[in-house]
Amino acid sequence: GAGVSQTPSNKVTEKGKYVELRCDPISGHTALYWYRQSLGQGPEFLIYFQGTGAADDSGLPNDRFFAVRPEGSVSTLKIQRTERGDSAVYLCASSLVGGQSTDTQYFGPGTRLTVL
């Protein structure tokens, strides 16, 4: 079946612009995670959704970052007034149950964001 998909695969933008990154999780997965990965680092947790609600957004670095999942499936990560330091690969992952379970997280291929 289809895995997690993310669009666009690459995004180049200018400092100060607004960007939206989209994640389509595996069908039926209630849990959705966003991570950010910089070169030479492991993925850094940003936000976790259980269904439509953000159960944990403690990883969002500041108020320029916001994410939604209005119907409990597709999620959009929104970054306002982008800065060069936002350049990274943004990864989305989904899992069947999430929460305190240990079910497997399946990652999408990521969106490579470059802020010039």
Add this chain to the structure above:
Amino acid sequence: RKEVEQDPGPFNVPEGATVAFNCTYSNSASQSFFWYRQDCRKEPKLLMSVYSSGNEDGRFTAQLNRASQYISLLIRDSKLSDSATYLCVVNFRGTYKYIFGTGTRLKVLA
């Protein structure tokens, strides 16, 4: 101190060698542990979960030492296809956050 620490490597080993990686974590309330594999410019994929009693999957063995707060991954009979970055992942009790280490790079040489 980072919440999850790994030796970044690279570990360069010949085919057929046995190699082991360690990962230390700082929060004693950690409850779930995993090893993920990430190929260059690809997404991470779950290699194996780590259970208290230790667990094995083919050539891969994972161990957990709660007293010393580390987990390990042992790879026996290394293959060229094992070349990748191995990420240690920890979930802290009562949170939904999964904390990744920086990863350990492995290069298996012919």
